[in-house]
Amino acid sequence: MEEGPLDFDILSYISDHTGFYGTIKNSPADFVVTEIDVTGELVTKVYTKVTKELQTQCRNEQNSKKAKLCPNAAETKIKDTADEASSGISGAVVETVDIVFEDQEQASCEEDQYSVFNTLLSLDIQETLFNIASKVRSAFESNVSKGEECELSLGLFPDKTVRASLHSAVRQTFPFLLTFTRSTEVLIKPNLDYQELSLLTSVEEADKFFTFLDAKVENSRFTFLPDVCKEHRTSVHHFISKKFGKLVEAKSFSEKGTDGLQKVCITVRFRERKGSSGKRHRSEENADIFTAFTLEKENLETLEAVSFLASSLGVLPSDFSYAGIKDKKAVTYQSVVVKKVTPERLHEAEGLLEKKGMKISNVHPTNQHIRLGQLSGNHFTIIVRDVRCHICDESGDLKERVDEAVHNIKNKGFINYYGPQRFGKGQNMQSHKIGLALLKEEMTNAIKLFFTPEEGDDPVNKAKKYFFQTEDIKGTLPLMPAYKVRERMLLRALNRYGMSDEGCVRGWLSIPHSMRVFYIHAYCSKVWNEASSYRMATYGSKVVEGDLVFRKQDLNKTTLLSDRVHIVTCEEEEQEVYSIQQVVLPMPGHSIRYPTNQVGQWYKDALISDGLHSCNFRVGTLQLNIPGCYRHIIKYPQNLIYEPTVQINEKVSEQTTSQKRALKLSFTLDSSCYATICLREMMKCNY
Known part of the structure; x- marks a missing residue:
């Protein structure tokens, strides 16, 4: 697998129609892509x-120094009521604490939280989350512990910013739940600290306190209800100091109520951050x-x-x-x-x-970043020019060929390969080769692959040729165009640290994480493409024993995301329980399962042949962690519309012009699907 350029000619098709010939991307305007949110x-x-x-x-929300997801939940105040003096019975506080909101602001905050859920979580995960939250709330209110073993995985989220948003949304919505991260997986479980506080105060007051605590709003304070029992106040003080002493400080304040009685309240505020005098503070x-x-x-x-x-x-x-x-x-x-x-x-x-x-x-x-994959798909408007029958089918009827191809693509779909743009179009430097070198921790080789020149004398290639021939880093820098930021960042780091293995590591670390991981994903995509081709060539569209399928999660169980991948049994194959649309294959990584049929053995052999028999898909020196994922083998275009009779007049000479047929296509694909792959299946052409 390691040798030679990426070859789409060897990949299988799902349909056996003849197809037709045409050219795409004659100009950028022939290929219009509009993202769908x-x-x-x-x-x-x-x-x-x-x-x-x-x-x-x-x-205004951005310029404030308040919480991202609930920016206006800042100050908490005591609710003034006529029977406030009776709240100290048996040391229990029976009144609630009101967080002061404007109605519109509170609704906006709640809408933001549920928007995070809708964006990041599937419907079945959301249903399970709300179901578990209801059970935990009921158990805490009845003083029954749910135990730490009750956990739910919300899924894998490689982006740290995305994880932070999800953590905050869950805790602001359900203060009695605790969120935590295991690798890149976000999980929840009952918050036993919340339960302990709710036994000292009340469920309502515990809600408000943990919401305040999670928001971490600078200069904000939380005041518990007045408490006449000194022993009870001491218990609350000890709880706060033991559990959150490094984050907040609590003090008791005495004040006179409207009835003239002296009352004591506990107020909590965040500790001031001590900055190092030797460090420059970030603006x-x-x-x-x-x-x-x-x-x-x-x-x-x-x-x-x-x-x-x-x-x-x-x-x-x-x-x-x-x-x-x-x-x-x-x-x-x-x-x-x-x-x-x-x-x-x-x-x-x-x-x-x-x-x-x-x-x-x-x-x-x-108010926050967008994450990779945060879209529902893309809409394509494509002009295919010079449409004609294949050379081997020149006597065929072109309209019939187009109609047949469109019919098959609508009904049978296409194999969901990663497109050629995933790997780079050059024949010498391809992204998957760099990714393989990084996985094998061959840092110097990865740098040389990155700077391998292509054909042509454009400024970028001239700079790469100079570097490749001389390894003169300092001399290459002024030759590399300013807009080639990645290349220049690498060159500056190499100029500082040299071309040793350590210097090359420093070079790779100088570019953003998303760019580093892109190359490893390109390699994993190549493996997935060839595994999918092997799977379809070996078993066709029949679901067989050992295939992987996604099964719907049982709402009454708290299963990890990885447990939703089911291995098809012999009985299920015989009963045809699943369809080919449900079959998935894994992108290689450290947290995935492989098929148990011949396809699983193919993966093993492919990784061994590339020298990755002992690879755990973690490159610690580059801070790269590849958990892997699953991808459906078959996909379908939606809302496919085609106009097969568009005529394009092209000038042949001063006196004559020729008419060539063109085909206008309009369709929508799910996210991470490639229009060039859909066209490949339809036309039986590689692009």
């Missing part, structure tokens, strides 16, 4: 109704500013566009987030979020961006 709307339309009032509200003026926008780019890679944006705005590429990487030779529209840049500043850079083939629109404030 998680609500099912095109990103070119989704924010057109944002009002100035909403923009102002978001901007927080723009730290919590996030600006979302729709990026239109033409003939640019997503990573290249982000690098240019970062250079133009004076921020790092890692300050940008996006849901997916879009095609290069195309016109694409996608959602992007940038940190530490205001909408006004982004608008100021519009003129500079247009010179690079980029436009921005729908600019508006937001």
Whole structure:
């Protein structure tokens, strides 16, 4: 597998129709990709109704130093009631503490939390979460412990920012639940500290305290209800000091009530952070500013566009987030979020961006990054030019060939391969080869593969050729164009640390984590493609014993995400319990299961042949951790529309023109599906 360029010619098809010939991407305008957000709307339309009032509200939230998901749940106050003096019976506080909200702000906060759930969690996981929360709440209110063994996995979330958002949303919604991370997996269980406090105070007051504690709003305070029992106050003080003493401090304050009686309240506040005098404090003026926008780019890679944006705005590429990487030779529209840049500043850079083939629109404030995969799909409008029958079928009827191909793709779908853009189009430097070298921790080799030049005399290739021939890092730097941010970051690090293994490690660490992990994902994608081809060639569309399928989670059980992958049994094969649409194959990683039929053995042999027989898919020196995932073998295009009679006149000479047929296609694909792969199955052509 390691030798030679990536070859799509060897990969299987699912249908046996003849197909037809045509060319795609004659120009970027022939291939238009529009991202569809998680609500099912095109990103070119989704924010057109944002009002100035909403923009102002978001901007005010960004500039505040409050919690991301619940920014207005700050101060807590005691509810003044006539019977307040009777609250000290048997040392129990029976009144509630009100967190002061404006109704609209509270509704907005709750909406944000549920928006996080809808974005990050599947419906069955959400149902299980709410079901468990209800059971834990009932158990705590009846003083019955649920035990620490009751855990629920919410799924794998490699992005740290995404995990933080999910942790906060769960704890703000269900303060009696504890969230924690195991590797990249987010899990929940009953919060026994909450139960202990609810026995000292009340369930309602415990809710408010843990909501306050999780929000971590600077300069905020929480005041418990007045308590006339000194022993009870001492118990509360000891609890807070023992459990949260490093985070907060608690003091008792005495005050007179309206009835003239002296009452004592416990007030909790966050401890001041002690900064080191020897360290420069980070400016927080723009730290919590996030600006979302729709990026239109033409003939640019997503990573290249982000690098240019970062250079133009004076921020790092890692300050940008996006849901997916879009095609290069195309016109694409996608959602992007940038940190530490205001909408006004982004608008100021519009003129500079247009010179690079980029436009921005729908600019508006937001409160968090977007994560990879946070989309429901992409809509494609494609022109296929020079449409004709294959050379081996020149006598065939073209319309019949097109109709047959479209019919099959609608009904049988296509094998869900990763497209060629996942690996890079060059014949010498391909992303999967770099990924394999990184997995084998061959750092110097990975650097040389990265700088392997292609054919052509453009400035980038000239710089790569110079480096490849001379290894003169200092001399290569001025030759590398400024917009090639990744290449220049690597070169600067290598110039400082040298080309030793340690120096190359430092070089790779100089580029963002998302870029480092991209190369390993490219290698894993290559393995998945070839495994899928082998699976379909070996077993066809029949679901057989040893295949992997996703099964629906039992809402009454708290199963880990990995336990939802089911291995098909002999009985299930005979009874045809599952269809090919339910079959998944794993992307290699340290937390996945392999099929137990011949496909599983194929994986083992493939990894051994690439020298990865002992690989655990963790590269500690580069801070890379690859848990793996599962991907459906078969996918279908939705809303497929085609116009087979479009005629394009092309000029042959001064006197004559020729008419060539073209085909206009419009369809939608799920996220992480490739239009070029759908066209490959339809037309029986490799692109």
